Structures are given as structure tokens and as C-alpha cells.
Amino acid sequence: MLLSRKWLNEFVPVDADDRTFAEDMTLSGSKVEVTEVEGAEISNVVVGRVVEIKRHENSDHMWICQVDIGEGAPVQIVTGAQNVSQGDLVPVAKHNSTLPGDIHIKKGKLRGEVSDGMLCSYKELGMTDNDWPYSIVDGIFLLESDPDLKSKNLKPGDDIRTAIGLDDHVVEFEITPNRPDCLSVIGLAREAAVTYGKPLTLHDPVVKGGGPGNLPDLLDVETPDPDLCPRYTARMVRNVKIAPSPKWMRDRLRASGVRPINNIVDITNYVMLEYGQPMHAFDYRYVKGGKIIVRRAKDGESLTTLDGNVRNLNSSMLVIADETRAVGLAGIMGGENSEIVEDTVDVVFESANFNGTSIRRTALALGMRTEASAKFEKGLDILNTLPAVNRACELVELLGAGEVVDGTIDILNFVPHPTQLALRPEKINALLGTDIAAEEMRRILTDLGFGVEGDTITVPSWRGDVAHYSDLAEEVARFYGYNQIPTTAMHGVTTQGGYSAQQVLERNLGSLCRGMGYSEIITYSFISPTYYDKIRLPEDSPLRKSMKIMNPLGEDTSIMRTTVLPSMLEILTRNYNYRNKAVRLYELGRTYFEQEDGMAEEPKLLSLGLYGPEEDFFSLKGSVETILESIRAMDVTYEAVHDNPSFHPGRCARVLIQGEAVGVLGQIHPLVAANYGVDTDLYYAELSFDKLFAHRGADPEYVPLPKFPAVTRDIAVLVDQEITVGALEACIHEAAQALLKEVALFDIYQGENLPAGKKSVAFNLVLRADDRSLTAQEADDEVKLILEQLGTTFGATLR
Template sequence: MNIPISWLKEYVDIDASMKDFVEDMTMSGSKVETVESLGAEIKNIVVGKILKIEKHPDADKLVITQIDIGNSTIQIVTGANNIKEGDYIPVALDGAVVSGGKVIKKSKLRGVESCGMLCSIEELGYDTHDYPEAPENGIYIFPEPQELGKDACEILQIKEDVVEFEITSNRPDCFSVLGLAREAAATYNKALKYPEISLKEEGEGNISEMVSVEIKNPELCPRYIARVVKNVKICPSPQWMRHKLTASGIRPINNIVDITNYVMLEMGQPMHAFDIENIDEGKIIVRNAYEGEKITTLDGIERNLDSSMLVISDPNKAVAIAGVMGGQNSKVTGESGAILFESANFNGTNIRVTAKKLGLRTDASAKYEKGLDPNQSIESINRCVQLVEELGYGEVVKDVVDCYPNKREVSYVEFSPEGINKLLGTDISKEAMAEMLQRLDIKVEGNKAVIPTFRPDLEREADIAEEIARLYGYNKIDTTIEKGRKTVGKRNHKQIVEDKTASAMAALGFSEIMTYSFESPKAFEKLNIPADSPLRTAAKISNPLGEDFSIMRTTTLNGLLTSLSNNFSKRNEEALLFELGKVYLPKSVPMTELPSEKEILSIGFYDMKAKKDFFYMKAVIEELFAYLNIHEEREYVPEENIAYMHPYRTARIFSGEDEIGYIGEIHPEVCKNYNISQKAYICIIEMEYLIKLSSAKKEYKSLPKYPSVTRDISMLVEDGVSVREIEKAIKEKGGKILEKLSLFDVYKGNQIVEGFKSVSYSLEFRDDEKTLTDEEVSQQMKKILKNLEMKINIQLRDK
């Protein structure tokens, strides 16, 4: 932001040199990028008075003038035709430098000596926008008599030191002259001379009968204020105002536009003026644009709007794009008799997006997009109409229309001098800290700092510490060796289980793979996932590299099978792979929050020699559970309804009531889709359960003191009876003395009735307190056999 130093000095007394000022402001947090001295090259230009004009004897278009410059009279030959005797004009003396670095020398023109040059405003580096009283082509003539011989640049305010500050986006309060004046006052511990705002309000009428305001989207427009000025006069603004605007990089237009720009620079609040005659029913409506709505802006371009953009409208039409630019249909002209001034607050993000969509970034939108304080709007509009009133450009109607649905209040942050000193390595008293904060309009109340609404960047005590550090002076803080508490770095339980899982799988002969979390929607077709499956509800990527990477995966199976397919295509006899990866499951579509992330252990293999099958995969899982020290019993329940799994060779894995995953053979059609002409087996387990069930605690038991007793059972059961059902029935009546049961034979053949199978178990009994008798074991066996007959309808086989 460019600030004329003379303007800054109106609000705070700065007596430091420019070099010191630049360094001090930078060290206190307001970084200075550059300092530009406007008009620095222009030298030796004084005020002169034309005493006499004579025709040049040898040139029709030249005249000879006698110029009084105060201490002497000089002769200058000129071709200007807009001068007359008695005019006060700027005179470049012998050796003077004008705009562009041109040096003026004493010379002869057609034989007549000329000791300088009469200057136009262009030769002083400006144009008629900056000095509208200057002629388009001709010598500049002072409107009023001036002191002869005085520096003309000083009178015209041509020379100015302009400081360019680099303001970070989290400091919207500094995007104004007053904001930087507050920083300068705090830096030098000087008083801030805030402009005194008072109004006569002599305009006739009742504002409530002239204007009404309705905000239809308070989230995008927290506040809207309107004031009315009557009997408006449109003319050039005063020279001092034009000078400040020009030095700040804004071109003067007319008095009303210049005043709104002046207040925007001074207070940081963008302003806008409407011709009230063009506002139907005098009603301002702040609303979202209609889809496809159009408006012609002040630059004469028709803009196409969409419903995400905010507009200012009357009951019949949009009259401005909120926070960006006004419309042609409501602009102030020389015919305007009454003006409605707007001072509003808009959502910064929405303004930034709107400006980007329209390709229309203005001074106003650049301010709004930083996030302005709605509480500054009222002072800004009063300052605006005060200038209109003081300069005689109109009469202000009494009162304002202020629509402010949700007022922004001050916030409170913890304030602990001890904690701040510890953080900074300083020893500053609480009183000194409070005094420094007071300079920034931050009050201290007990152990709380009261944060003004224009400082949204101050959210925690560390922010308060930074404010104190920059005012105290970073160069005053002693360099200290960093102190800290010694800690022992270690992995948490989750990381330990993940590492142990990977180690176990590697020890079991599996290779770890890592596949992309981004996938193609086509993967659902390859996996034969039904159209109504929740797995098809995936988070879409807004800027994908292509369709193949356009969604976040909801299953890891596509990556696993693709890797198996790659190995199969390279004729590897077998591939045993595993992956620890995440899936992303949206909570709702369209998404209003981030999807839930689940970590999945995916295991898969194929074996061209057909030596590894479902039971091999099950053994791998059991080994993994044993390695992770998981003792909870598991159940493998047959499952027929997983679309991409074989309907008769798949089981879900349960631990208690929790389903922790599934295991089985891939459906042949899915294998075909992945060009795997071999049976493939997979197991999917949610890591959440492995982490929850795994225990680092190991229990040791002493060797048994008493011998065990073993009994075998061979039984005929129907083919549909699972081993799980048999074992459950045995354990129900095994009692405390049943130590172990082992399946050692499953047989079907000519000796077995069709539809049945022979299943044989070895049961081991032991009592930790005594030696078991045959009678005690036989009684327990009778209970087990009776339960098996009742629940499963077994038939005992003779050995």
C-alpha cells in the first residue's frame, strides 16, 4: 500500500528521518518495501509574474516576456498563447530540471536571449486530471497571486515522499492511512490524532422515508449503512485531496468519487455513491444474483452473474455488484440532485471469488477480500458525508439507515505476563506490557486481553506475545540457548501394531505394496459392484489429473487385484501381496464435511501350482493374530452376498459381536476382468480392530503339574454342518476341564452315507488342582455327546 508521508504525519507526529522511519516501522512489523520521492528530479522552478509581453521580431509564433521572479526580472521567449500580462506562472530558471530529467539552459531563440522556460503542468509531471484548472495545452497559470520567487513545487504540492508498505493479508486494519498511523503511533509511543467527525445535517427530509435497506443474505453481508446527501454539486475536488489520491496511486475523477476514494484510503472502508433517483422506491436489497442475471458496470462492460455472487439491487434491477463495482444504471452524474452513500461490509471470500470469476479486481474488492471490520462502517460513512458537507458539495440529511443483524463483539484472549516472558525470554513487567498493548487499542482486564474487532488476527496468547515483542523491540531481546524438557521418543500403540503387522506379513512370505488412493469410477464395473452399493458413493476430486484418478477409493481391492494381475501377466508362478492403506467413505453426498478414513489391511495371493487355497489364507490370518497377541475367539461365518467374492468360498470374520473383515476366493468373473486366469484369494481386515484387540502384555503360565486325559470323537454329520457349529457345541458342555480340542480328520467316501461326512476331534482334559479320574472325564464326555446329538444330530462312528 502506498502512503504519502505528509498524509501520515497529519495523524501522528513523526520527527524521525526517512531512513530511521523506514527501519523503525519495519522492525515493529510494518514492512516497508520502497520509498519513492515524487518530483525529486524537478529543481529550480519558482513563481514568476508576467510584467510585459512583446512580439518576437523574427518569429510569428513566439513572444518575448519579462518575468518578475522576486529578486530580479528575467527575459524568456515562449510560444505559449494562453498567457497575458499580470499572470502568475511557474518558471524554470537557468539550470532547472523538469519532468523526464530535461535540463533548461539559457539560450537564444531566433536571436533573442531566453533565460529559462515557462512551464505547463505536464512539464511538472502531472496532467489535467490532477490539476483540472490547468489548460489542455499551455502554460499553467496560478488561480491566485503567489509569493514571487517561491518554490513553485511547494505551492503545487508536486514533491512528496511516498512509502510503500507490504501488508500481510491477516492485517486488514493496516490497509489504510489511519491503520498505519496507529502502527506508527505505537512504534514511537506518540498520540494518534484521529479525525474529529461532526455533522451539521442541514439537509431537508426524513431519511426513513427516502431509503430502506433489506439484507437477504446476512452471512455474505453482515452490515449495510446508507446516508443521503441533497443538493449535490458535481465539480473537481480540492487540490489537496487530488494530490493525496494521486500520490497514493488513485486518479482523481470528480469531487464525489474522490471523496469516496479518499475515505477508502484514509479509513480502509470502501464507499460507493448512487444517484438516489435511479433507485426504485428508494429501496436497497442486498441479495444473491439470479442465475444468468446481467448488469452493465461503470466501465461500460456487460457482466454475466451467477447465484454465488452478491448484488445490490432495488425491487426491479441490480444496481451494483457488491464489493466490486457499481452499475451504469445508478451512477452519479452532473444531473444528480441527491446521492445515496453506501458503507457496507461483505464476506471477503465471496468478494474474492466473485472478482476472480468476473475478471474484475478493483480497489474496493482488494480491500473487502481481506475481511474488514463491520464496526468501522459507521465512522467511515460519517467521515464521507462530513467531507461533502465541509467542502460545500451538498447538504447531509439527518440520521442513517443501519442494517446490522449480527453485531461483531470484542473478543478475549488469555493474558499471562509470566507465560509471555517465558516464551520471549524477557523480563517485562505486566504494567509495561499493558502500556504497549494500550498503544494498539488492546486493553488489559485482569488476566484477559480485550481484542478490538479490527484485529481478528489475535486469537491466542502467542499472538499477544508477538505484539509485545515487536513494540518492545526484537533487537532488545537477548539471544538465549533454546531450552526444553528431555523426552524419550517412542511409537504409540497404533504405530507399534502397524509395524508388527507389516513385519508378520513379511515373515509369512508376503510382499508389501502401496497403491494409489485416487481411482477411476470404472473400477466399480471391474469389481462387479452393484449400482446401489454404498461402495459407489465416492468422494470426487475437484481437479483430477484425469478420469483414472478422479475419485477417492472406497475399497482397496482394485489396487490389490491390479497388482496381482501385473504379476500374473509377467508369468510369476505365485504372488503373495499385502497393503496397509486407507479407504475414504463420504458421510453424505454432496459432501459437507471430510469423508471418514479407515485403515485397511488387504492381503491377496494366487498360486499357479494350486498348493495354496482358502485354508492357507485362513492359516495366515491365524498366525497374524497370534503374533499380535490377540486371544479373543474368532468366528468365520459363510457369506454368499459379496458381489466380487465367490458365493460358496467366502466367510466374514467376527470377533465377538464385531465384524472385523472377510476372507475368501475372488469371483471368477472378477478374476477374468483383471486377466487372472487362476484362482485368487484375498482377506480384508479393518486395522481399527487389530489395534483395539492387540495387546503388548504377555501372560506366562507355569507348566502343568497334573497329567491330561485325551479322548477322541468320530461322528457323522450332515454336509451342511460347519466345523464352527460342532466346536461351539463341544465347548458349551466341555466345562472348565476341557483344555483343548483339535480337528484331525474330515472324510467323505464310499463308507459314508451320501449327504453326510465324517468328522473326528481329539479332546484334551486337564484339572489344574488334581489328577482327573476316568469317571470324571466320562461324565463330561456324556454331556458333550448329548449336546452334540441334541443340537447337531450327530451319529457316533465305531472306530
């Protein structure tokens, strides 16, 4: 943001030099990047009057001028310009003068005649025809050709920079995105007034009106998309007289980095700089049907903007349209079909508030970030549109540029409710480490425009960044003075850090897996939809309902995974292709499921994958059992699974803790392995981390070694081949009384001397009483109960 010091002084007089001003404003929170003085490269250039002019005897195009520069006798200057006449006031670069572009002027001879300097054009003074529209482009700058300079009564010897107003001091501020109010002269003036403790002089626009017609009869406005246009304000000017702006306006625009164009366009830019409210002017004759519609663009619709480029639009973009077509990109740039030209008669001033996110996305999509869009995207004050449009109409009347029509169209689609905060001096002082009086805090906030009633603070509409007492503390600190806050040693109570219970379990599981020979992998959470086909997931499986990524890197990373299996198989396959003979891998990763409210549920899974000549189903099951034993899970059972198409139908089991399924383990189906180009057995297990955490047992407690000996019994029972060992073990535990301490499988036999479809399963039973030595009869009675239960449940017979 470029700020003219001359313009600033209209609102608050600041006498400090540029360096002091920059330091003071930076300390109060408005960071200054650069300060510069207009025309600083110009020196020893003055106003001169041509008192005599004659032809150069040795040239057919040069003139010898005698010029009065206020130093007694005139000086002689030779020029080739053809627009100079006797009596003209012109800029004169004297001997040993400098001009922009590191140009040095010294006396010399031209075709034998002495020239004590040079007559200057405005281009040689570093200015353009936009700055001096009344002057000749190619020729000497005739000062009195501009009506504003003619009225100044310039005289020979006056410093040219002061004479033409090229002596403003310009300060460049770095404005943070949360302070769009400071993207205006008034906003920075408010900051400067509080910084220097001086009164802020603001002006309420006064519009006389009385132009022909009444606005509601001439113009109709509709806003069918109120979410993108919270407020739309418009006024109209008739019988417009397009002309250059007065010099004072051109000077301020130039100092602010804006090119003057004509009075109407310059007024919109002037108000944008002064109020921070972007404006646009439409030629009324091009608004078909006298109606303005603020709507979303149609897909495939196009608009030629003021820069001459054709913009292809879509329905996410907001446009200003009439009954037939778009005439402007809302908040960014007007259309070429409605621009102000020399024969414009009637003008509609638009002062609106648009959704900042929509403007930012449109500007980014079209690659056309403008001054207006840069302001809108930060979120502007919704209450600023009406004062800004009134100011524009006031300037029209001040410049005699047209007749303002009575009436205002003001559509307010959103009624803002002011934010109110409690002033808590003790908390603010504790936060800042200060001892500032409450009254001083109230004074600072009042000067900044906050409403202060006791300890209730009402935040002004232009300060959307203030929403918490800590924001009030920042305002107090800025203007109390950061340099006045004492430097103290850090003190306070430190908090003992530590891991949460979930983090402890996660670290323990990782350490355990690594101890069992597994290497950790970390895979992407986004995968390809084709992965579900590779693991033979059914078409109607709920796992296929994946969350889609809006801007994927490619088809292979277009959805969020609902299972970790494809990721593990990808890494196992890669290791297999690298000829690694045996691999054990584990991952603690997340899957993603969309909930009804649109949010994502992200369960974490512990997955294990392995292959190798020494690996089989039971080595994987042993790893799972080790994990479950490490968390002291109680009542662990395994249930055969035959209908999971990703696993071998005879080598897959569901893991249950206290009857709740917590995971699955088994051999990958050969067809799935073939889909990955692997011709060896792959094994995989996955366990729900959240369920493991929920079923973890209590921390172990010391139990003394048993005092009494154990009694062991071996039993072998005949059962049907489809009955699993796990089911038999569960039945044994259920049937036993408190005497049974351990059950261990030691043999499974299928073969000769057994009935068809039967198998022999043998267990070792360890029995013990904690308070006595068992008798043989007590042990036999316990075994009898177990055998009876096995017979009742599975038809088992003692072999």
C-alpha cells in the same frame, strides 16, 4: 498499502527520516517494503515568470521567451508551445536539470537562438490531467491556471516540487491478512503513535445537514440476506456540484496510488484510504423506486460494471439492487447504470459491511479483485461504517459539493460482542522470556486502544485478530521492542517422543505383511462410481452411499470410497497386465462414510490381495491367521459367506474374534475378475484395523515348559459335507475340559466307502495336565466328552 507521510502527520507528527521511520515501524510489527520521495527524478526545475515573449524569426511556430527565474537577469528559453503569454508562471527546467524518464536538459540553440533550458508541461513532470484538471493537456503547465496554486503566491525561483506539492514522502507497507485495520491511514497512524510514544489525534466527523428532504422519506433499504450483509449504512446528498477535488485531496490520493476523478468519487476513495472502509456512491435517479435491496443475485442475472464489462452472476453472489435490477456488485464494484456523471444531482453514499468469504469467492469467480474487495475479504470492523459515511458527508460540506440530507439509514443485522481477555503478566513474561512490569503492559495496550480495567482487557472492534492471551503477548512484545528481549540459550524439559499404541500396531502389521512377501501399495481415496458396478455391488447396498467431491479432477475421481476392494483390484489387474506371474499386495487405507451431522467417518482397513500359481484360498487364510496370531487375538472363528456378490460363493469366509465380525476373506468372484479383464484366480481379504486394535491380546508373558508329558489321540468323524472344519474345531474346544491343549486337522476324505453327502474329518488332539501325568483313562474320558458333543451338535459319528 501506500502511506503519505504528509497525511500521517495530520494524525501523529513523526519527524524521523524515511529510513529511520521504516526501521522503527518494521520493528514494531508493521513491515515496510519501500520508501520513496515523490518527484525524486526532478532536479534543478524552478518556477519562472515570462516577462517578455516574441516570435522566433526563423520559425513560424516557435517563441522566444525571457523568463525570470529569481536569479537576477532573465534567461532566454525557446519554446514551441502556443499557450504561453507574458506574465505567466511556468515550470522552468534550467541548464543541467533532470526530468522523469531519465531526461537531461541542457542549454543549446534552436534555429539559431540560444535556449537556456525548457518550459515544462505537467506531463513532462511525470503528472497527468487527473492531477491538474484545470490545465491544458497539450501545452506548457500554467501554474496559476489551478486555483489552489494561484492562491499560494508562488514567485520565480521557487523549487517546482515544493511549489506544486510534488514532494511528499510515500511509504509502502506489507500488511498481513490478519491486520485489515492497518489498510488505512488511521490504522497505521495508531501504530506509529504507539511506536514513537506520541499522542494520536483523531477527528469525530461533524455533519451540519439541513439538505432538502428527510432520508427515510427518500430512500428505503432492505437486507433479505443478513448473513452476507451484517451492516448497511447509507446517507444522501442533494444538489450535488460535480467538480475536480481540491489540490490537497488530489495530492493525497495520488500519493496513495489512487487516480483522482471528481469530488464525489474522490471523497469515497479518500474515506476508504483514511478509515479503511470501502464506500460507494450511487446516482439516486437510477435507483428505481427509491429502494435499495441487498440481495443474492439471481441465476443468469447480468450486470455491466463500471469497467464496462458484462458480468454473469449466480445466486452465490451478493448484489446491490433496486426494485427492478442490480446496480452494483456488493463490496467489489458499482454498476455502469448508477455511476456518478457530470449531471448527477442527488447521490446516495453506501457504507456497508459484507461477508468477507462471499466477497472473496465472488471476486475470484468473476476475476475482478478490486481495492474494496481486497479489504472486505479480510474481515472489516463492523462498527466502522457509520463514522466513515459521516466523514464522507463532512467532506461534501467542506468541499461545497452538495447539501447533506438529514437522517441516516443504519441496518445492523449482527450485534458484535467485544472480546474480553484476562491479562496474565506472569504467563506473558514466561512466553516472551522477559520481565516486563504489568503496568507497562497495561500502558501499551491502552495506547493501542484496548480497554483496560485491572486485569480485564477488552479488545477493540478493529482488532479481530486478538483472541488469546498469546495475542496480547505479541502486542506487548511489539512495542516493548523485540530488540530489547534478551537473547538466551534454549532451556526447558524435553519430551520423550514415541509412537502411540495404534501407530505401533500399524507398523508391526506392515512389517509382518512385508515379511510374508506382501508389497505395500498406497491408492487414492477417491474413485469412480462405476467401480461399484465392476465389483457387482447391489444397487441397494449402503456402500453405494458415497461422499461426493465438490471439485473433482474428473468423473474417475468424483467420490470417496466406501470399500478398498476396487482399489486393490485395480493394482492387481495392472500387475497382471504387466505379466507379473505372482503378486502379493497389502494396504493400510481408509474408507469414508458420511454421518448424520455431515462429518465423515474414516475407518482404517488392512487389505490383502494376491494371485499366482502357488496361491489359493488357504494361503490367504494362512496369512490372515498369522496376522491374528501376531496380535494374540483370542477365540478366532471363521464363518462361511455365500451371499457376497464380490466373492466366490463357496470360497468366502467372515472372520470373527470373540463373535464380532472383523473382516472377510475369499476368492474374488470370476465375474468380477472378468470385469477387470483377468482370467486367473484373485484372492482378497480385508480386516478392520480399529477392531484388530480393540481385540489385541495382552503382551506375552513367560511360561515355563511343561513338566509332564502329553497324551495324543486321533479321531476321525463322519459329518455332513456342508459342515465346516472351523465349526468342528469350535465344538471340540467347547466340549473339552482344561486338559485339551491343541487341536490340529490332519485329514479330510470324501470318496468311496462313505455314505452319500458325508465326509471324514480327522483331528489330532493333544492332552496334558499341568500338575501330573495323565492316565489313559483320563485321556479317553476327555475324548469321549468331545465325541458326544460332536454327535449332539452335528450328528457326527466316530469312523
